[in-house]
Amino acid sequence: MIPQTPVRDWERHVYDFLNTEVPPHVRAAGTRVVADVLAATVAGAAAPQNTAVFQEMTLADGSASVLGTDRRTDPAQAALLNTTAAITQEIEEGHNRGGHVGASIVAGAIGVAEAHDVDGQTFVDACVRSYELCTRFEYAIFAMKARLNDAVPWLIRDPHSTWTTLGPALTAAVCMGHSDDEIRETVRTALNLAVVSMHDPFAEGAPSRNFTAGFSAQAGVSAATLAGAGLRGSAAAMEAVYDPFESILEDGAFDHLFDSLGEEWWVTEAYHKPYPSCRYTHAPLDALRDAEADGIEPDDVERIDVYTYRNGVDMSHTRPTTLTAAKFSTPYVLARWVADGAISLDHFLADALEDEAVQALTERVHLHAEESYEEAFPDKWGARVELVAHDGTRYVGERDVPRGDYRDPLDETELTDRNRTLLTYGLGSESADEAIEALDAVDSAPVSVVVTALSE
Template sequence: MSAGGRSNGVSDGERRDGEEGEGEGVRRLEETLRLVRFCRGLRWDDLPEDVRKRARICVLDFAANVYGSLELAEVRAVAEYVRSLRAAPEAAALACGYRTAAPLAALVNGTLAESIEAQDGLRYGGNHPVSAVMPAALAVAEAEGRTGREFLEALVAGYEVANRIASSVHPLHTLSGFLPTGTCGAFGAAAAAARLLGLDEEGMTNALGIAGYLAPISMAEVLMGGFTAKILQGGQGALAGVVSAYLARAGVSGPPYVLEGSELKGGFTQITVRGEPNLEKITEGLGERYTITDMYLKPYSACRHTHGAIQAVLEILGDGDVQAGEVDKVEVFTYAMAVVAVGKGLGDNESFVSAQFSIPYVVAAALLDRELGPRQLTAERRADPALRELMSRVEVKLDEELQKVYPEKTASRVELVLRDGTRLVRQVDIPKGDPRDPMEEEDVKEKLLRFAGSRDRGRLEELCGTIRRMEEVADIGRLVELF
């Protein structure tokens, strides 16, 4: 038995790259094995500067989401439930005032990363890696006393795993009923955790195999129905990844062909896709092109498909002294996916999840409050009669010209029709936060300060400064203490 887990009967010296065993039992391991070898060989000093910069910014953005999510009662309820379990104090539930077992800390912190829908995302993967990978890496790094540099290395590795798997099954995975933030995120979380545990090649391979078995189903029905269990998808993926890595270290084995599958047709890409996945995307350009630089960040706490409309409204308001009371109606023109996914209004008893996925709601809230953040999602704000009345006057329409440029551009045009007949128009082709119009460190810091509300400004500044020089942090616990 190796340190990484139960032996598969073939030593590394005997195994040819991409194969296991002989004869009819030969199974291709190219994608899974190459991912493992990449993750184990990654070194911070060898990464391009834009990758290192983006990794630090993603940590800063994660912190913003942690603070913002605590505005929601449902999120606080999850944190209090985990507190009640009184598990071994291995890692912090961030900004919640207690420590718990590493897998449970990953669950709570993944919920904090996911809940306000202001998390990072990969446009061509449909996933939000921060919600699973970041909490898993942070919990294990804290529990094992790792450095900031080791944490960042694991983070970049985990993002690559989650993003590349998500890209290989997108959009068929979602169309088949799954949400990749949880499903694919579990693999990224396992890779990051295994890296921090120092598992050998066999051990990390086992961790990924176990993650495929423990990963959440992450049913799309939960999101589309507006059920608040949606906030758990990242945390459940993080928990599964952490548990998988620790079980692999303990000697539990998992299939080394977990992604590709075997003749049994039970691999991840075989059972979660109605159609043919593009397995080449898992390893295409691996080690040369880093998907973390392809991430978009969100200035607003809502589905990305709503951001063009929100930005257009706020730009119109910024151009002049327009008051919400002057608005007769609002027309939002956009592409078909946005019309279908986020084009409807918010019912009387619908949750903040439904609000995050409603252009009429977020546009009305932005018009009234001149911002769209966590406090626009609370039960009190959603129930406001003035907001709901204005929402009823927001129309979402398909624009054939904007449809033609999708998905290269996720464009929206807002036309505010005032009571005096004036029509104010603004079109946003590429919403802020896209790599083509990125949120830089100062933009993300402003987001953090805005989402953090009345929290101690000096402490927040210290947190931002520590993240800026994370690779110099001797113990990740120092970062955690600042939340």
């Protein structure tokens, strides 16, 4: 007989937390996360690499919308496409200690909430609770990731894995009206799943790369659906899979991650991106902006040196040829800023990638790991940039944290303007005003009303 009671203290903390009231200020932070992800999803559905696939794919009948399109399908397939779209433009929110947590939670479960006629506050609160769990599991998983990569180098190269399955599973279970017993089995099933790709082709920019997150969300929604039909998860897996974290993290740290639930609300430390590129490129870009090298043209630059943490140095590939590859290229992002003084969605399309002056400059951008930034990471994602012009002039800028971090946040006007830009990209200017109004009511209006405004 599979135990129905928690088998570990951390598991008990998880289930106790699911009945904890969400304070108003936390709900406000969660509302910003939900609106952020939904706007990013609409823009992602309009990305050239997605449009044909989303329209041509054979879909099952259902009442869940594929955002930014006129298509409807069952909630699991909607989770696949919506979550893929949510991460495509690299503009969705995230957390310093937990990656892009909101994308799979919000985009993965929005179709379930729509199909079950869930109200906005119920959906936002479910997303908040899932966010608190997923950030903690992701924090622990990253501590183990290095060891796993040493043993099996391809295993966790793309970290869209267990936490991106848990988030939509738990949120979907709440939206489906599952009992406490069914929610426990949903969590146990999802926590024993890990959807990973064998290689993360971010530098190549293969469109299939983003579908890994979509597959995770689809698996999560399926786990919730099956638990509602009587599927039971594994209690033993909660021991076998998660006990090792106690030895990897500091003494008692893994358990403390979960006994702090309801007291420490990590969602209030979410970041919101001002630029549609990998966040590892943001501190270098902000540092370059702070260097005040205005008026410099690409051909004026002798070299640009970037000093940052080791993970950021991975974004060093030059001459990207695809949308995703360019978004993960610090040399391209900096070169594009030098050329245009801006970074927009259109700067990652094919025409922009054919700009030879920009692509030539990418080869003169050099990334270096610096210990001070490595020691501060992942709490702070900092960088220093030194630009040297051909005439010998030096421009130096430094950032402790990127813009949009909770310690240097975008104000409400900036975030609304950013969301309006994303919605206009996906829906057109005539529909953007209605869509913005829908996002403003995302914590109060029925989810179905919000989704209608975000679909063609």
